[in-house]
Every structure is written in structure tokens, then in C-alpha cells.
Amino acid sequence: MNSQMKQVYIVVSDLHFGGEECNHKEFCCFLEWICGLENQPETVEYKDKKITIENPAKIILLGDILELWNPKNGDRVNIIKDCMRPLTLLSNINCDKIYVLGNHDDSLDGLEGKVGCETLVNGTKFYIYSGHYPKKDKRSGVARGLQIGNRSYFFLHGHQFDKKQAIIKLINKFWDPLDWFQDIFHIKFTKNHWKENFVIFLCLLLGGRYFLWSGFLQFSFWSNLVWAMSTGFFALSSIPGIVASTQGSIYNSMKPIDKTAEQVIENKYYQRSKETIDADVVVFGHTHFASSYELKSETRNKLFLNSGCWVGNDKDIDGKKCYANTFIFLDETGAYILTWRGSGKIECIEAFN
Ligand SMILES: [Mn+2]
Numbered sequence: 280m281n282s283q284m285k286q287v288y289i290v291v292s293d294l295h296f297g298g299e300e301c302n303h304k305e306f307c308c309f310l311e312w313i314c315g316l317e318n319q320p321e322t323v324e325y326k327d328k329k330i331t332i333e334n335p336a337k338i339i340l341l342g343d344i345l346e347l348w349n350p351k352n353g354d355r356v357n358i359i360k361d362c363m364r365p366l367t368l369l370s371n372i373n374c375d376k377i378y379v380l381g382n383h384d385d386s387l388d389g390l391e392g393k394v395g396c397e398t399l400v401n402g403t404k405f406y407i408y409s410g411h412y413p414k415k416d417k418r419s420g421v422a423r424g425l426q427i428g429n430r431s432y433f434f435l436h437g438h439q440f441d442k443k444q445a446i447i448k449l450i451n452k453f454w455d456p457l458d459w460f461q462d463i464f465h466i467k468f469t470k471n472h473w474k475e476n477f478v479i480f481l482c483l484l485l486g487g488r489y490f491l492w493s494g495f496l497q498f499s500f501w502s503n504l505v506w507a508m509s510t511g512f513f514a515l516s517s518i519p520g521i522v523a524s525t526q527g528s529i530y531n532s533m534k535p536i537d538k539t540a541e542q543v544i545e546n547k548y549y550q551r552s553k554e555t556i557d558a559d560v561v562v563f564g565h566t567h568f569a570s571s572y573e574l575k576s577e578t579r580n581k582l583f584l585n586s587g588c589w590v591g592n593d594k595d596i597d598g599k600k601c602y603a604n605t606f607i608f609l610d611e612t613g614a615y616i617l618t619w620r621g622s623g624k625i626e627c628i629e630a631f632n
């Protein structure tokens with residue numbers, strides 16, 4: 280990487296590869312467009328401003344890139360299907376890649392610090408950060424932002440602002456039920472035959488209850504044991520299938536989705552007292568609503584930028600437009616929230632310079 284390279288960043292979050300409504304095809308077109316920036320920068324007009332989008336020095340993937348919690352039909356194969364092409368395109372782009380994990384992909388945190396040593400074919404690097412970027416200073420414990428132009432920036436997925444997610448994380452430290460069921464569901468026999476297995480399980484359970492417990496027939500200890508073990512086996516080989524096919528609705532009911540940056544910060548969703556980030560701008564995702572909010576305080580104003588998502592379509596929420604397929608562009612002139620309109624068309628939603 281050229282040390283004289285300009286400080287140009289592109290940030291995307293919440294791609295949810297493998298998920299129900301993932302826009303992976305649009306994202307691939309977007310990556311091809313980024314690849315083209317190396318030869319031909321693009322200009323976008325916004326009000327009276329002209330924004331020049333140059334080849335980035337870094338691309339930041341700001342969490343929930345892989346949908347490890349709730350893949351389509353509960354099947355993790357869909358994650359691989361959706362991310363093969365985008366990851367190939369991404370690695371070909373001539374810039375370093377920084378993957379900050381979100382809540383839906385935080386089980387990859389064992390990879391932190393282990394991927395950065397892999398240099399890609401074109402000499403660029405791929406890093407994984409489990410909490411935020413940049414990392415906390417080891418000596419002072421302060422999370423200091425990255426200076427780009429006249430502002431400092433800090434990047435995190437944003438589930439850290441979400442109390443519900445904190446409770447889930449605490450429980451999951453001991454036992455993550457949905458992940459546990461997902462793991463069992465991916466045993467081939469369970470995945471392919473869970474419906475039949477469930478019928479057998481019910482027959483064994485009800486039949487056993489009738490014959491064994493009604494006293495209609497007398498069984499030995501051993502036949503009881505065989506019955507109990509086979510009932511248990513078919514329970515384990517079917518119930519994970521039921522969980523995998525219904526967990527979508529469980530997750531949807533706890534989604535923190537469609538909150539604007541303002542709602543995140545002001546509705547006690549964000550704990551001001553626990554403020555430990557030393558930066559002018561906090562870039563986050565998680566709520567799927569590309570938006571901004573300036574938190575004013577006596578000491579220092581802080582700007583919050585939400586990078587939105589690549590899931591579903593544009594929506595109108597309480598009279599506000601919630602765009603799909605959004606990204607944040609940062610350079611020395613400022614920060615811009617943009618949306619990909621397909622075929623190389625870009626629109627600026629908000630500009631801060
Ligand atoms: Mn999230």
C-alpha cells in the first residue's frame with residue numbers, strides 16, 4: 280500500500296449475506312463500481328456541493344456482514360452461496376479491508392488478529408476487529424478515533440448501544456440456545472429428515488406413554504431404556520429443525536431495526552454516562568436506517584452517522600425515507616451518506632463538511 284495514499288474510506292454495514300432479504304447482487308454491482316474508481320473517480324452533486332468519490336484506501340465492513348444467526352431456511356449453506364462472489368470482488372479491490380464484527384457475526388471473534396497476516400493476491404490486507412476500529416489504546420484504555428481531515432472517526436457496529444443485545448450477549452456467554460440448535464440442525468441426518476424424524480418422535484412418545492405408562496403391557500428395564508434412548512434420539516434429530524425453521528420470527532421480534540440515529544442516541548438506547556469514545560464522529564450500523572444525529576454537550580459535540588443496510592427495499596417510516604443499499608464515504612473534505620441506486624447511479628442523502 281502506498282503511504283501517500285489519500286485518506287479515503289468507504290463504509291458499509293448490515294449486508295446479512297445468507298439472510299432472507301439480502302441484496303447481494305446489488306452489492307456485487309456496487310463493488311464492481313468501486314473497482315472502477317481506481318481509473319475514473321466519480322462526482323456526485325448534492326445541493327450546491329460537488330463530492331468527488333475516489334478509489335478508497337480502506338473499505339470498512341461494519342458488522343452483520345454474514346447472517347450467522349438466522350440464515351434463510353435456517354440453512355448456513357445460504358451464507359456461503361451469497362458471499363462467494365462479493366468476497367472475491369472485494370479482495371480484488373486495490374485497498375485494505377477492515378471487517379468489524381456485529382452481533383449477527385460475532386461468533387467469528389476468534390479470528391481477530393489472525394486474518395491480517397494473510398496478504399491478498401494484489402498485496403492488500405484483510406483485517407478482522409471484534410469490537411471496534413481503531414482498537415483501544417492499551418496503556419490509557421481510551422478508544423481514540425482516527426483522524427481524517429479535520430475530524431476524528433470511530434467505527435463500531437452499534438449493537439453496543441442496544442440494551443436488549445447486551446442481555447442476549449450475557450446469556451449467550453453461558454448458553455446460546457439458537458446457536459446450539461443451529462449446530463445440531465446442521466447434522467446431515469437432522470437437516471434432511473427432521474420432518475419424518477418428528478413424526479417418529481411423536482409416535483414413540485405417545486405410543487410409549489400409552490403402552491408403558493398405562494400398564495397395558497409390562498416391559499423390562501432394558502426395553503424401557505431402548506424406548507427412552509430412541510425417543511431422545513428422534514427428539515434431537517427433529518426439534519432443531521423446528522427451531523431452525525421458526526427462529527426467523529423469533530429474531531424478527533427482537534430486531535432493533537428502523538431506528539434513526541437520533542432515536543438510538545436520545546431514547547436511552549445509548550448510555551451517555553458510559554461514554555468512553557474519544558472521537559468527533561461515531562460511525563455505526565445495526566438499525567438499518569441510514570441517518571445522522573448530532574449530540575450536543577458542553578464539552579464537545581459528537582456526530583453519529585448510521586451507515587444503513589443492504590437488506591430489502593426503500594421504506595417510508597414516520598414520514599422519513601429509510602433507504603436500502605447505503606454507504607458512507609469519508610475523505611479529508613468530510614463525511615457523506617450515500618445510496619446506491621443501481622447501474623452506477625449514486626445519490627447523496629446527507630453531507631457533513
Ligand atoms: Mn446488528
